[in-house]
Amino acid sequence: MIDNIEKALIAKGIDLPKPAAPVASYVPAVEANGLLHISGQVSMHDGExxxxxxGDNMSLEEGQQAAKA
Structure with missing residues (x-):
C-alpha cells in the first residue's frame, strides 16, 4: 500500500517535506470512528x-498552500 501511495504522489508531482522533530511527548495521529485526528503537526516553508x-491576515490561497505544506 505504501508503494501505491508513493507512486501516486510522484505521478502528481507532489514532494512531501520531512516531518518536524517532535518537541513534546504526544501521539501524532489517532483514528476514531473512521476519522483521523492529527496532532502536533505544523506548516513549514523554507524552514520557517x-x-x-x-480572512484575517492570510488569504484563502495562502491557507491552501499552508495546508499543503
Whole structure:
C-alpha cells in the first residue's frame, strides 16, 4: 500500500517535506470512528513556521498552500 501511495504522489508531482522533530511527548495521529485526528503537526516553508488566520491576515490561497505544506 505504501508503494501505491508513493507512486501516486510522484505521478502528481507532489514532494512531501520531512516531518518536524517532535518537541513534546504526544501521539501524532489517532483514528476514531473512521476519522483521523492529527496532532502536533505544523506548516513549514523554507524552514520557517507558517502562521496566520484565514480572512484575517492570510488569504484563502495562502491557507491552501499552508495546508499543503
Amino acid at each position: 513556521l507558517i502562521t496566520g488566520r484565514l
